[in-house]
Amino acid sequence: MNRADQLIKLKNTAHWDIVVIGGGATGLGTALDAAGRGFKTLCIEKHDFSSGTSSRSTKLIHGGVRYLEQGNISMVRNGLFERWFFLKNAPVATRRIPFILPVYSWWRLLYYGFGLFLYDVLSGKYSIGKTNYLSKKAVIAAIPEIRKEKLKGGIRYFDGQFDDSQICLALARTTIGKGGTVVNHMEAEGFIYNGEKLTGVKLRDRITGETFTITAGAVINATGVFADELMQKDDHTHRKIITPSQGIHIVADKKFYTSKEALLIPKTTDGRILFAVPWHGRVLLGTTDIKVESTAEEPVATDEEIHFVLDNFNSYTRQHMSVSDIKSVFAGHRPLVKTHNLISTASLLRDHTVLVSHSGLVTITGGKWTTYRKMSRDAVNKAIAVSGLPFRRCRTKNQKLDLGPGRDHRLSAVSLHPDFTYTEGDVITAVRENMACTLEDVLARRLRMLFLDARAALQCAGHVCRIMQLELGKDDNWTREQLSAFDQLAKKYLPSSDLLHER
Secondary structure, eight states: OOHHHHHHHHHTOOEEEEEEEOOSHHHHHHHHHHHHTTOOEEEEOSSSTTOSGGGSSOOEEOOOHHHHHTTOHHHHHHHHHHHHHHHHHOTTTEEEEEEEEEESSHHHHHHHHHHHHHHHHHHGGGOOSOOEEEEHHHHHHHOTTBOOTTOOEEEEEEEEEEOHHHHHHHHHHHHHHTTOEEESSEEEEEEEEETTEEEEEEEEETTTOOEEEEEEEEEEEOOGGGHHHHHHHHOTTOOOOEEEEEEEEEEEEGGGOOOSSEEEEOOOTTSOOEEEEEETTEEEEEOOOEEOSSOOSSOOOOHHHHHHHHHHHHHHBSOOOOGGGEEEEEEEEEEEEOOTTOOOSTTOOOOEEEEEOTTOOEEEEEOOGGGHHHHHHHHHHHHHHHHTOOOOOOOOTTOOOOOOOOOOTTSOOOBSOTTOOOBHHHHHHHHHHSOOOSHHIIIIIISOHHHHOHHHHHHHHHHHHHHHHHHHTOOHHHHHHHHHHHHHHHHTTSOOHHHHTOO
16 A cells, blocks of 8 residues: 555546545545445545544444433444444454443442343344343452442443554555555645536645646545535535534553453443543543534643543542553544534434535535444445446445555564564554655554553654655655654643643
């Protein structure tokens, strides 16, 4: 998967059946669906693959336990159905993971037990593990850090886990294998029309500055929280439909949570649920749900959100995790479709929406990682109907994802940092085979170091950047610019100085 090769295909193709704008889960999933049906497909991403919301998830493949309380049975069933196919189509990059819900009153044990047994029943033949009750002793054995006082027992159920950025790369790679073209750091600057009908896109390469004009049978807007911006480019009278919601995650050392099973905290102080999940040798805690007034390409966790996650985790465990123990904290924005008189985003459903503008622009927004395949199918079906392309059935239900060749042990095995297994060879592979163009691409999404330990990422940034400079043939000015930009970025993945100095 080489960017130069993809650019050659882009330059040599004047007309595309389907152009997808957005290189996150939905955009890349849509591109794979379209390419798999035999359509000439192009997917472009303004920044890097999964650089937005898609890389900032809780890394779970699930039906949505909390949606049962809201009574949205069909949404849960769809999620459980898609969960099974997600795990089936990327078995090396996903895994089944047990969750334990600790309970501190007998009636809640029955209440939550009923909900989780229903969760299992709804999965039907797509079940990935049977739900069962646990004694107090069994819960403590499974999670040594759990708060023991008044603990009555618990419930174990199963969901899936994955690495979001890795799966996005796999979607891109599989799309290319199906004949599609995918290009990161390529921006859609405007549209082309024939009368009132949308017929093409104006593109700009953010790496070289080169511009392109292409025509398309259908254009799909899969830009997530930024969908309104593209819809306004298409129609200046468009009224915003996205209500952004922010959620954060905290990553800490595994000593604070040594269990191999995940923890589900069923009731936080704001009525949500909270997870503690083992991830890449650390523990991932999240998430929050707060309304924000505007979207941001690099959202930042608020001090209040950080306190919320720490306080709720500490209240259910015997740990006393503090701000200084945080290795990394990252925030993401969810695209929720607006409702009238919105007060809180916590109760909004994460189901997806497909819209078509007067010009024929198809917009797919909302949803969640687990259901990306269903969202993609719906988007392509709508694009076919709008554009008059010949109908061809979706083929992604059993499409195995291409996860790439893995590590090349012939390359340098020099370690990048003593706390990680990443090597110089991983950086070289990221550039040569996985379309990494910037220091952020490598340290945030190809290696995940920024998300796992922001300070460690900063410590090895210079080493990584020098390797990239040689691979990409860049000069010293490029390296200085990359290091400066990454330094500013990494600071957003650490608690504020004010928070660190709180007494």
